Amino acid sequence: MEISFNDRRVDLIxxxxxxxxxxxDLDDSLSIAARRIYAQSSAICAAPAYLDAHGRPLSIEDLARHSLIGYGRDGTVHPWTVRHVDGRLEKFAPKARLVLGHGEPMLDAVLAGCGIVYLPTWLTADRIRRGELEMVLSDCLVENTVVHAIWPVTRNLAPKVRVVIDALIEHFAAPPWDAAWVPPDCRAR
Structure with missing residues (x-):
């Protein structure tokens, strides 16, 4: 088995x-098959020391007065999906002071007190649980990105590929990093 980790969009065939x-999102393609693995959840968070020094935003509008850390590539900063108090979701275009193209440096920056960030919970859950990060605006997560397994269409799916797909689906059916700390009133939203 050979595994490669990168953010580049590969041409499987x-x-x-x-x-x-x-x-x-997946491109429409007759040559690629896909299976949904799970929906990634994300949260807006910051280091408690940053929030103590700069205040805790109480609304989306308050974010404009804060240092924001954004995820960006090729000159584009990706929007955040923000939950209002009434449960409604909104896309928010952060005016980021710091733009990074990978989650781990973003995590390092927020832990260092550089501002407020929007990151997936698989990267932040342990830090939130330990009190190193604090969720901002809501204690409810937002499912913001669907994750799929994709493979070239063939008559017979290779058993090794089927085994990996099944293992991914089983592992991510209830991501342990989300289930262990999401407030009960958020699960129904």
Whole structure:
């Protein structure tokens, strides 16, 4: 088994790749099959020391007065999906002071007190649980990105590919990093 980790959108057929995990929207393609693995959840959070020094935003509008850390690529900062107090979701275009193209440096920056960030819970859950990060605006997570397993369409799916797809689906059916700390009143939203 050969595994490669990168954020590049690969051409499975041209590059001879049996299986990929793709986050976000899928392109329509007759040559690619897909199976939903799970929906990634994210949260807006900051270091408690940053919030103590700069205040805790109480509304989406308050975010404009804060240092924001954004995820960006190719000159584009990705929007955040923000939950209002009434449960309604809104896309928010952060005016980020710091833009990084990978989640781990974003986590390092928020832990260092550089501002407020929007990150997936698989990256932040332990830090929130330990009190190193604090959720901002809501204690409810937002499912913001669907994650799929994708593979080239063939008559017979190779058993090794089927085993990996099944294992991914089983593992991510109830992501332990979300289930262990989401407030009960958020589960129904």
């Amino acid at each position: 041209e590059e001879g790749i049996d299986l990929a995990v793709r986050m976000g």
